[in-house]
Amino acid sequence: MHLTITRVTGNNKMPIIVNSQPQLGKTTEYRLSIQADLNGFSFSVTDPLQKKLLFLFGSEFTMEGQDMDLFSKRSLSLFKEQQLLRSQYSSVEILFGTSKFATVPGKIYKSEEDLQILQRLHILDELDEIHSHIIPQEDMVVVYPVNSTFLNIIKEFQPKFSVFPTIGTYITYLPCFHDYNKIFFQYFKGVVTVIAAEGSRIVLCNSYPAAHFNSALYFLLLAMKEVQFNAEQTTVFISGNIKDLEVYDIAKYFSKVKYFRNPEIPLPDFTAELRYSTLLFER
Incomplete structure (x- = not known):
């Protein structure tokens, strides 16, 4: 059994996770990536040419309860507090995580x-704005809503940006991993997302309500049965808010459990990999 778990170093509740002192005068050479999902508000500043992470921030508030009005107000406060969120960049991308x-x-x-x-x-909510995202290699289109109040706050400080669904990153990159049978498993309290790929082909993609981890694990095993994968020959790539013991619970059923991460830009510990690695992939 192959289970890769890196122990936490440092205090993962601190908002600033990585700080390589990005120069404010050079941000026009960098990329700003903002992620909004059930984990909260996070953003990264990367040098795309050097493939180097310069700054990573994760909010202490979450999107729990789907109260987007409160989430948007807290996000607005961060834009006012964080100079890096107001700087000019070569590109700005918004990653919106939703099970809808x-x-x-x-x-x-x-x-x-x-x-x-x-x-x-x-x-759908009254303030939902409908977007679509094309994934050419799968001949697939992802249709998803984004809260318009949240987007308007972004526009106030970053008028030019591109919007992507986080699910699009997982669908795009899961087939790129060398393992043949693989399942992406993301759990936040309340929802689980499961994607299965056979070689370079996506064979399942869905989200399910999951108030507890055991419910999420049930849907993972159900998905494996539906696509007729052998657990001993399947790699599970994990993401979200998953505890150590829950990772070991997954490993009881599958021979390989790995983090869904960009190997070219490693993060400092396993909690950061689980929650923020989506920010570090190219789109």
């Missing part, structure tokens, strides 16, 4: 049906 997504085969996708597709699957 739909995947549509590219050959039948029609943009005018976006709202209808989502409403068939999810209950």
Whole structure:
């Protein structure tokens, strides 16, 4: 059994996780990536040419309870406090994590049906703004909502940015890992996301309500059964808020458990890898 677990070093509750002292006068050469998901508000500053992480911040507040108004107000306060969020960059990207997504085969996708597709699957909020994201290698389109109040706050400080669903990063990069049968498993209290890939092909992608980790683990095992993978020959790539003991629970069923991470830009500890590695992939 292969289980890679790196012990935590330092205090992971501190908002600033990595600080390589990015020069404010050189931010036009850097990329700003902002992530909003159930883990909270986080952002990274990277030098894309050097593939180097210069700064990583994770908020002490979360998006629990789906109170986007409060989340947006707290995010606004961070923009006012953090000079790096207001600086100019070569590119700015917003990664929005939501379980309210739909995947549509590219050959039948029609943009005018976006709202209808989502409403068939999810209950949308009044302030949701509908977006779509194309994943060419899978001939797939991800349709997803983003809170418009949150986006308007971003626009106030960063007028030019691109929006991506976090699920798009997982669908894009999971097939790139060398393991043949692999499952992406992301758990936040309340929801679990499971993606399965056979070689370079995505064969399952879904989210499920999961109030407790045992429920999330049930859906992971259910997905494995649905795609007919052998647990001994399947690698699980994990992400989200997952405790040490929960990682070992996964390892009871699967021969390999790894972190979903960018190997070119390692983070300081396993908690950071679980929560913030999405920020470090190219889009």
